[in-house]
Amino acid sequence: MSVRVFCCAGVAAPGERVALDGDESRYLVRVRRRKVGDGLELLDGEGGKWSAVRDEDDSSGHASVRVLAAVPPPAPARPILLL
Numbered sequence: 001m002s003v004r005v006f007c008c009a010g011v012a013a014p015g016e017r018v019a020l021d022g023d024e025s026r027y028l029v030r031v032r033r034r035k036v037g038d039g040l041e042l043l044d045g046e047g048g049k050w051s052a053v054r055d056e057d058d059s060s061g062h063a064s065v066r067v068l069a070a071v072p073p074p075a076p077a078r079p080i081l082l083l
Contacts (some may be wrong), residue, residue, distance in 0.1 A: 002039070002040065002041045003028070003032050003034060003038075003039075003040040003041065004040065004041045004042075004043055005020060005024055005027070005028055005040055005041070005042055005043070005052075005065065006024060006042075006043050006044070006045060007020055007021075007024065007042055007043070007044060007065075008044065009044045009045060009046050009048075010044065010048075011042060011044050011048060011050055011067060012067065013067070014050075014067050014068055014069050014070070015066070015067065016066070016067050017055055017064050017065070017066050017067075018042070018052075018064060018065050018066075018067060019058050019060075019062050019063075019064045020062055020063050020064060020065065021062065022062060024063075025057075025061075025062045025063040028040075028054065028063050029063050034054045034063075035054065036054050036055065036056060037053055037054065038053065038054050039051065039052070039053055040052055040053070040054065040065065041071070042065055042067065047073065048070070049070070049071040049073075050067050050068070050069065050070050050071060051067075051068045051069050051071055052065040052066060052067050052068055053065065053066050053068060
């Protein structure tokens with residue numbers, strides 16, 4: 001199972017660094033024990049999903065992640081037919 005972390009809406013392009021808020025930072029570092037360089041999934045709460053890696057902590061002590069690539073939504077399992 002992949003570690004999923006929530007962040008603000010509208011995550012930017014691949015290569016950009018995204019700082020997490022305090023609760024998500026604590027969850028990622030203390031509960032899930034992710035170290036710098038560990039992979040994870042970044043979710044924005046609006047259906048967006050990105051692959052990312054844990055990056056260094058910023059000056060305020062919050063964890064940050066580096067976005068690698070957007071993950072496209074999966075295709076429907078069956079064709080949808082509306083009547």
